[in-house]
Amino acid sequence: MGRVFAIELEGPVYTCKKCHTHLGVPNDVISKNGPYEYEFTRLFNTFLAERTSNDGYKGILCVCCSSEIGNYGVSDPNSYWVMRDELHGPEGSDDDEV
Numbered sequence: 001m002g003r004v005f006a007i008e009l010e011g012p013v014y015t016c017k018k019c020h021t022h023l024g025v026p027n028d029v030i031s032k033n034g035p036y037e038y039e040f041t042r043l044f045n046t047f048l049a050e051r052t053s054n055d056g057y058k059g060i061l062c063v064c065c066s067s068e069i070g071n072y073g074v075s076d077p078n079s080y081w082v083m084r085d086e087l088h089g090p091e092g093s094d095d096d097e098v
């Protein structure tokens with residue numbers, strides 16, 4: 001397997017819990033479903049699963065470790081729901097994992 005090129009983001013970032021790839025920035029979080037799921041308007045270093053589930057979602061996967069980190073609603077563009085459990089950071093912020 002070749003080396004994966006990942007974008008490095010500036011400032012406070014959410015990273016993949018497993019491989020620490022930069023995935024998103026707090027400014028792109030538009031809503032939160034309690035402490036469990038965050039809705040981002042965009043993500044970095046991710047790709048969508050090819051398969052669409054019966055209820056119209058595609059898995060969002062980390063480009064480096066292929067972990068499934070959330071769900072993308074096919075009928076709802078620019079809405080990326082990410083499981084908080086799969087995110088780490090941002091370092092030093094109130095929102096850093098406990």
Ligand SMILES: [Zn+2]
Nearest residue numbers: 016019062065
């Ligand atoms: Zn990862």
